Amino acid sequence: MKVCEQLKTNLGELHYLVEDLQAFVDAEKYTEAIVAKRQIDVMIIEMHEPLDWAVDAKKNLEGFLSSYVDKRIDIELKNEFSDAGTDWMKIEKNCRVDIEHRKIYIKPKDEELDLSRMEVVLPRNAVIEGDLILDQHTKELPDDLIVKGRLILQKGDDFPGALMQRIELMDFSGNFYKGFSIRE
Amino acid sequence: MKVCKKLKTNLGELYYLLEELQKLIDSEDNQKAVSTKRQIVRIIDEMSEPLDWASEAKERLRTFVIDYMQERADVGAQDTLGHSNDWRKARDLCRVDIENQKIYIRPKKGELDLSRMKSNLPKNTVIEGNLILGNKTRKIPMDLMVEGKLRADADGFELPEWMVVELRRMNKSGQFRDGITTS
Numbered sequence: 001m002k003v004c005e006q007l008k009t010n011l012g013e014l015h016y017l018v019e020d021l022q023a024f025v026d027a028e029k030y031t032e033a034i035v036a037k038r039q040i041d042v043m044i045i046e047m048h049e050p051l052d053w054a055v056d057a058k059k060n061l062e063g064f065l066s067s068y069v070d071k072r073i074d075i076e077l078k079n080e081f082s083d084a085g086t087d088w089m090k091i092e093k094n095c096r097v098d099i100e101h102r103k104i105y106i107k108p109k110d111e112e113l114d115l116s117r118m119e120v121v122l123p124r125n126a127v128i129e130g131d132l133i134l135d136q137h138t139k140e141l142p143d144d145l146i147v148k149g150r151l152i153l154q155k156g157d158d159f160p161g162a163l164m165q166r167i168e169l170m171d172f173s174g175n176f177y178k179g180f181s182i183r184e
Numbered sequence: 185m186k187v188c189k190k191l192k193t194n195l196g197e198l199y200y201l202l203e204e205l206q207k208l209i210d211s212e213d214n215q216k217a218v219s220t221k222r223q224i225v226r227i228i229d230e231m232s233e234p235l236d237w238a239s240e241a242k243e244r245l246r247t248f249v250i251d252y253m254q255e256r257a258d259v260g261a262q263d264t265l266g267h268s269n270d271w272r273k274a275r276d277l278c279r280v281d282i283e284n285q286k287i288y289i290r291p292k293k294g295e296l297d298l299s300r301m302k303s304n305l306p307k308n309t310v311i312e313g314n315l316i317l318g319n320k321t322r323k324i325p326m327d328l329m330v331e332g333k334l335r336a337d338a339d340g341f342e343l344p345e346w347m348v349v350e351l352r353r354m355n356k357s358g359q360f361r362d363g364i365t366t367s
Contacts, residue, residue, distance in 0.1 A: 007209050011202070018198050025191050028280070030238035037235060040228055047221055054214035097212070 004099040010047045014040060054099045060123035061095055061104050071118045103127050103146075116154045131178075135159070141166060144175075151180035188238075188282040194231045198224065238282040244306035245278055245287050251303040259300045266292030286310050286329075294332065314362075319343060328354065333362035 017040045024033035094107045104126045106113065111130030115122075117137055122128075124142040131149035134141075136159045143166075151167065153159070171180050201224050208217040252265055266277050278289045289296065289305075290312040298305070299318030305311075307325045314332035317324070319342060336343050336351060343351070348366050355364040 004209075011206050011209065014202055014205075018195070018202060021198075022195050025188075025195065025235075028238070028282070030235050030242060030280075030282070034235050034239055037228060037231055041225075044221060044225055044228070051209075051214050051218050051221060054212070055218055058214065097214075099212070099214070 004050050007047060007050055007099070010043050014043050017043065050099055050102075053102055054097055057097045057099075057102075057104050057123070057125060060125075061097060061106075064106075064120060064123045064126075065095070067120045068115075068118070071120055075117050105129055111149060138163065141170075143170070145170065147176045147178075150178040151176040153180065153182045155182045155184055188234050191231060191234055191282070194227050197227050201227065234282055234285075237285055238280055241280045241282075241285070241287050241306070241308060245280060245289075248289075248303060248306050249278070252298075252301065255301040255303050261297065261300050264291050264293065264295060264297045265289075288312055317343065321347065324350065324354075326354070328359060330360045330362075334360040334364040336364065336366045 017036050021033055021036040021040065024030070024036055094109065096105045097103075098105060102125055104123055106122075106126055107129040108131075112133065113128055113130060114133040115138065116133050116135035119137050119139060121140045122142055122145060125144055126142060127146040127148065129148050131152060132147045133152045133154060135154035136156050141163065151171070153164075153167065167180060170176065201220055205217055205220045205224065208214070208220055249265065255261075256263060256265075277292065278287065280287055285308055287306055287309050289309055291314075294313035295316065296311055296313060297316040298321065299316045300320060301318075302320045302322060304323045305325055305328060308327055309325055310329040310331060312331050315330045315334050317334070317336045321336075321343065324347065334351065334355070336348070343366065351364055351366065354360065
């Protein structure tokens with residue numbers, strides 16, 4: 001089970017504070033009870049950020065996967081996630097949302113995700129656990145994209161220059177573990 | 185132990201929801217966790233009202249008891265509250281009832297004499313006995329309850345007319361169990 005450390009800590013403190021609150025209410029120590037209640041509020045507020053992030057991340061992942069499946073059918077490409085056909089919920093099992101590190105891990109079946117010929121946009125915080133292939137159909141890339149394998153560009157004449165510059169910058173920042181290469 | 189039923193229910197729900205939240209986070213069911221978290225916030229909000237009331241009521245009671253002790257000493261009046269050299273002990277004769285949102289004040293010999301004092305009774309007060317007021321009385325909480333008789337005729341003092349009218353109205357509403365006597 002991969003539970004975010006911060007959430008675990010918050011939950012532990014919440015249990016402790018609710019017990020405190022119970023003890024204060026039982027002892028009719030209302031001022032202390034109010035303080036404990038305020039601390040519970042703070043704990044709950046601290047839990048907003050990781051939980052909201054996780055919910056958004058799942059939605060972003062779902063959005064990406066369902067549009068990937070649609071586009072894959074449109075252009076008759078092979079499914080690189082799994083043998084799940086058009087059922088993106090099964091595909092989703094190859095991916096995971098890591099609330100601890102705020103990352104969305106996407107694992108292609110044969111360790112290569114080919115997004116060439118597709119306009120699908122990878123979600124923010126995505127980590128590709130393998131190689132990633134892009135081409136001029138790519139319109140956007142999340143700045144924090146991590147590719148654990150190699151980024152391969154199918155570069156045609158109309159490959160956007162701005163995107164090329166961004167990819168070079170991201171490679172310089174170490175976003176692509178095995179660097180990037182261009183297929184002319 | 186006299187714990188407010190609403191608070192008990194809230195606390196019970198809090199424990200339950202925390203368990204739920206823990207399970208949902210463990211199973212990475214974050215959407216449901218957010219919804220459970222919202223329910224926890226609602227429960228915590230619901231607890232604010234009774235707890236804030238109780239905390240303020242305790243403070244008002246404390247202020248009243250301290251004022252009473254001070255004035256009683258100043259005017260050389262008899263201690264009708266009890267143990268009034270130590271407000272904490274005097275407070276033992278009083279209690280804050282969070283369930284019914286009342287402050288119960290029980291005079292030592294069943295009669296609280298405030299006739300020579302300016303000290304104001306706190307809001308939500310119930311006197312468990314008789315209450316004597318005098319011409320120094322400036323204010324009376326509108327929701328005052330007297331479980332005995334209210335006497336406002338001590339030593340021939342006269343209360344202001346508006347206060348007599350108000351007391352009669354309160355008596356008509358049944359706030360003074362054994363009625364009222366005014367001069």
